[in-house]
Amino acid sequence: MRRALAITRNTIREVLRERVVLVLAVFGLAMALGAQALAPLALGEGRKIVIDFGLAGSSILATLLAVFLGSTLLHKELERRTVYAVMAKPIRREEFLLGKFLGLWGTSGLLLAGMTGIVIAAVTLFYATTPWGAVPSLGLTVLELGIVTALVTLFSAFTTPALTAFFALAMVTAGHFAEDLRYFAHQGAAPVVKILCDAVYWMLPHLEVFNIRGLVVHDVAVEPARLLFAAAYGLLYMIGVLALAGAVFRRREFR
Amino acid sequence: MDDRMTQDSKRPVGRTARRWPGSPTPRLREVEPLAPLALASVSKTYRNPMTLRPFEAVRDVSLSLERGEIFGLLGPNGAGKTTTIKLVLGLARPSSGRIRVDGRDPMDPGSRRRLGYLPENPCFYDHLSALEYLELTGDLFGLPGAVARRRAQVLLDRLGLAGHARKPLRKYSKGMTQRLGLAQALLNEPALLILDEPMSGLDPIGRAEVKQLLREERARGTTILMSSHVLAETESICDRVGILNGGRLLDVGPVPDLLASGVREWEIAADGLPDRLLRDLESAGHRVERVGARFIVRVESPQALQGVLRELCEARVFIHGVEARRRTLEEHFVEVLGRDGGTDR
Amino acid sequence: MSRRDLLPLAAGVLLAAACVVAAGFVQAGAGARLGRTETDELLYYPSGYAVRQAALGYETAAADLAWLRAIQYYGEHRITDQKYDMIGHLMNVVTDLDPRFTQPYVFGAFVMAQELRQPERGLELLSRGLRANPDDWELAFQIGFLHYVCTHDYRAAARYFTLAARTPGHAEYVERFAAWTNERAGNADLAILLWKGVVVNGNRYMQDVARRELRRLGAM
Numbered sequence: 001m002r003r004a005l006a007i008t009r010n011t012i013r014e015v016l017r018e019r020v021v022l023v024l025a026v027f028g029l030a031m032a033l034g035a036q037a038l039a040p041l042a043l044g045e046g047r048k049i050v051i052d053f054g055l056a057g058s059s060i061l062a063t064l065l066a067v068f069l070g071s072t073l074l075h076k077e078l079e080r081r082t083v084y085a086v087m088a089k090p091i092r093r094e095e096f097l098l099g100k101f102l103g104l105w106g107t108s109g110l111l112l113a114g115m116t117g118i119v120i121a122a123v124t125l126f127y128a129t130t131p132w133g134a135v136p137s138l139g140l141t142v143l144e145l146g147i148v149t150a151l152v153t154l155f156s157a158f159t160t161p162a163l164t165a166f167f168a169l170a171m172v173t174a175g176h177f178a179e180d181l182r183y184f185a186h187q188g189a190a191p192v193v194k195i196l197c198d199a200v201y202w203m204l205p206h207l208e209v210f211n212i213r214g215l216v217v218h219d220v221a222v223e224p225a226r227l228l229f230a231a232a233y234g235l236l237y238m239i240g241v242l243a244l245a246g247a248v249f250r251r252r253e254f255r
Numbered sequence: 256m257d258d259r260m261t262q263d264s265k266r267p268v269g270r271t272a273r274r275w276p277g278s279p280t281p282r283l284r285e286v287e288p289l290a291p292l293a294l295a296s297v298s299k300t301y302r303n304p305m306t307l308r309p310f311e312a313v314r315d316v317s318l319s320l321e322r323g324e325i326f327g328l329l330g331p332n333g334a335g336k337t338t339t340i341k342l343v344l345g346l347a348r349p350s351s352g353r354i355r356v357d358g359r360d361p362m363d364p365g366s367r368r369r370l371g372y373l374p375e376n377p378c379f380y381d382h383l384s385a386l387e388y389l390e391l392t393g394d395l396f397g398l399p400g401a402v403a404r405r406r407a408q409v410l411l412d413r414l415g416l417a418g419h420a421r422k423p424l425r426k427y428s429k430g431m432t433q434r435l436g437l438a439q440a441l442l443n444e445p446a447l448l449i450l451d452e453p454m455s456g457l458d459p460i461g462r463a464e465v466k467q468l469l470r471e472e473r474a475r476g477t478t479i480l481m482s483s484h485v486l487a488e489t490e491s492i493c494d495r496v497g498i499l500n501g502g503r504l505l506d507v508g509p510v511p512d513l514l515a516s517g518v519r520e521w522e523i524a525a526d527g528l529p530d531r532l533l534r535d536l537e538s539a540g541h542r543v544e545r546v547g548a549r550f551i552v553r554v555e556s557p558q559a560l561q562g563v564l565r566e567l568c569e570a571r572v573f574i575h576g577v578e579a580r581r582r583t584l585e586e587h588f589v590e591v592l593g594r595d596g597g598t599d600r
Numbered sequence: 601m602s603r604r605d606l607l608p609l610a611a612g613v614l615l616a617a618a619c620v621v622a623a624g625f626v627q628a629g630a631g632a633r634l635g636r637t638e639t640d641e642l643l644y645y646p647s648g649y650a651v652r653q654a655a656l657g658y659e660t661a662a663a664d665l666a667w668l669r670a671i672q673y674y675g676e677h678r679i680t681d682q683k684y685d686m687i688g689h690l691m692n693v694v695t696d697l698d699p700r701f702t703q704p705y706v707f708g709a710f711v712m713a714q715e716l717r718q719p720e721r722g723l724e725l726l727s728r729g730l731r732a733n734p735d736d737w738e739l740a741f742q743i744g745f746l747h748y749v750c751t752h753d754y755r756a757a758a759r760y761f762t763l764a765a766r767t768p769g770h771a772e773y774v775e776r777f778a779a780w781t782n783e784r785a786g787n788a789d790l791a792i793l794l795w796k797g798v799v800v801n802g803n804r805y806m807q808d809v810a811r812r813e814l815r816r817l818g819a820m
Contacts, residue, residue: 088344
């Protein structure tokens with residue numbers, strides 16, 4: 001685990017030195033300006049709009065960051081051959097990949113937390129109420145981000161950056177349509193189609209499980225059971241994807 | 256069953272005999288030392304992903320290093336040197352044959368615990384400084400932080416990088432990066448050092464320093480495998496060399512043995528050669544060259560050498576020295592490749 | 601940067617600026633020529649279900665965007681032709697995306713009732729909101745209000761005001777609305793009950809009003 005964490009620390013340093021923290025500054029500015037500009041147009045629903053756009057924007061930004069940074073992280077190492085000196089050390093392939101995953105997840109999670117903090121601060125400042133519901137929402141969105149990062153790690157273990165980004169985004173998008181896929185498949189399709197669709201349904205990440213943004217904005221309390229279920233599902237799915245990624249990367253040859 | 260390979264055979268070592276009641280005390284078996292690196296009939300075939308045509312990068316290579324030697328792996332571009340090294344490091348899997356690094360399979364991370372590796376044209380995380388990179392290396396080797404930091408300082412000093420320890424690696428020159436590569440390869444005080452083109456990017460002073468460093472490591476008992484294009488320097492530092500071409504190991508042996516049969520001529524440096532003797536030597540077919548006040552007489556056969564030396568002594572000519580001009584490693588290398596049909600990649 | 605480097609850079613920036621300005625003029629001219637007809641407007645606007653699928657988990661943010669668009673639609677037509685044909689569809693999209701967003705139900709219902717003179721459509725929208733948010737007293741209150749003001753169905757109004765009065769968190773004026781309309785609808789007993797509630801929970805002024813009403817109804 002120490003070796004994996006060494007790779008994690010290095011990955012976080014590498015990503016932060018890419019100046020992604022500028023994203024925070026841009027986001028903060030957009031929040032402040034947006035709150036002032038949109039509120040008068042919203043017929044008294046300014047607070048809702050700031051929370052909605054803030055949480056959605058931070059989630060989308062963090063996801064895109066994880067996908068586009070993650071898709072090049074491993075590829076860069078292979079292209080520049082920095083991985084050779086590392087893999088010649090007594091580190092397992094799986095440890096290396098785990099370190100990369102934790103580094104990327106950690107960084108995008110930290111940025112997400114920063115952006116959520118900015119949203120909470122902006123709402124408190126402009127509307128004198130604090131949307132504390134954003135905190136459990138942050139927790140679930142971090143888990144969602146973990147699944148996205150795990151998928152990016154899996155695809156980057158065997159394909160190019162462009163395809164990695166494409167497949168990861170495709171899985172995330174398809175995950176949102178998973179319920180519809182299953183519903184349509186069970187409307188009179190042949191049994192083998194139903195089985196295949198069910199298999200695809202269970203393989204896709206059910207990201208709606210982590211979506212409580214609608215509850216946050218309406219100050220509806222979230223049941224602890226829901227949070228626990230989402231956490232369990234997220235962790236299990238991540239571990240499964242990472243196990244597969246490790247198996248794939250273990251077979252990979254460095255040319 | 257213990258399947259560690261010895262230098263000569265796959266005879267298992269270190270097994271103790273079973274003791275039956277009443278039987279005499281068994282003799283202790285002599286335990287043979289484990290080869291730091293052994294390859295047995297190793298081949299590696301790649302397939303073109305588009306045409307699926309096979310390409311043999313390494314063909315039936317067998318090799319065993321002795322503890323504490325410096326072994327030079329030579330070959331033209333595309334001979335299979337880097338592929339062989341990748342197989343040893345577990346970066347690729349052999350298609351057939353077996354490799355043992357300190358008795359372990361290269362895919363076992365434990366085989367790399369006492370191994371140091373310098374890649375060809377090394378590239379490191381350029382967002383880190385040299386010190387940070389060596390600390391990361393120490394973490395990967397499982398060294399305590401204080402130990403890694405102390406060793407890092409010593410190595411950076413030894414390799415002339417102490418003044419650049421905190422500079423980001425993106426600002427390093429090629430030579431500095433090469434030296435950092437050596438530092439990270441030596442951090443864990445390896446028993447086996449694998450160097451791919453260690454002299455690359457270094458000026459003559461740097462090369463001399465690296466050669467000295469390698470000699471010091473050898474004196475400590477470190478086994479070194481180095482691949483190089485710089486044959487003159489390989490000749491001067493390696494105990495044994497192996498010549499690879501087209502993935503096959505064509506020739507292996509100690510450098511002196513490889514070159515012993517290749518004495519081209521002898522050079523006799525002498526003063527005050529009389530004109531008569533000069534004419535006699537030239538008419539006998541020996542070349543005589545004048546360098547200032549000195550004469551260099553070149554004699555091609557050992558039999559003629561005896562005769563020429565006797566003549567010079569009888570003529571009371573002062574002989575400064577007699578030197579056998581051996582074939583260089585480069586000449587041997589070219590000859591071996593020529594016999595094999597040249598470079599076929 | 602030398603003069604030789606500066607000149608191409610300046611030329612490039614000027615060219616870019618000129619192109620952007622020219623494009624703006626083309627856009628403005630093309631827009632004026634092509635115009636916008638009433639029937640074209642928002643025809644492309646998809647159904648709430650389609651937008652929900654496309655929102656990929658950001659339904660409430662998409663609802664806000666749809667809400668802002670709806671406000672703009674209302675504002676544009678208010679200052680021009682006072683025709684709000686698409687308002688129902690727009691509010692359906694917003695509320696499909698975020699059923700807990702109550703303001704669109706109320707706003708949309710009143711535009712349809714007051715401006716379009718279609719109170720039944722307004723009531724349908726509010727009822728949909730109440731089904732999605734049964735604990736929202738304001739929606740029940742607004743339904744009662746529309747019945748009272750537009751359809752003059754006092755029994756229905758009394759029913760919904762009473763529902764609102766029984767929902768926790770309601771405003772203090774809800775009870776007197778419930779009491780008055782129940783009396784108007786012929787439910788004197790219920791009216792008396794509600795006024796007694798105001799005597800207990802209302803402010804001083806409302807307590808005086810409640811006592812006066814109770815005396816008038818013969819309950820005090």
